[in-house]
Amino acid sequence: MWLLIVGLVAIGLKYFEVGFFAGLSWWIVLSPFPAAMVWWAFADWSGYTARRAMERDDARKQARIDRQRDALGLTTRARGAARRKP
Template identity: 55%
Template sequence: MYFLLIGIAALALKYLEIGPVATWSWFIVLSPFVLAVVWWWYADASGYTKKKEIEKMEQRKQDRIDKQRDAMGMLSAKKRKK
């Protein structure tokens, strides 16, 4: 995501000819987009994306369980103190 934001900012600066970015080559200005594609490929290939998705689902599941236990008055003393 950061590569995309940097790429969009550099693209806007290059197009509007603002600052030193106006003199940079298009190769340098467009390189953050290439890096974003490489990162997404790596994240998918390595399982990073799937791992984060599973962690998010497990957290949502645990939050639902805790909410139900709290509603029934069964939340552990450790969690009540927080």
């Protein structure tokens, strides 16, 4: 995602001929887009995307379970809490 944002900003700066970007070649300005395509292909091939999606789903599921337990008053105490003497 960051590569796309960098690419869009670079296109805008090149188009309006702002500072350093005015003298750059269009090939350099457009290079973040193929880099983003390569990153997405690698992320899909390696399973990175699926792993991140599963982690996000697991975190959302655990948060929902914790909210439901709190609402029912079923929160668990820490293991050492029952053994402590006042």
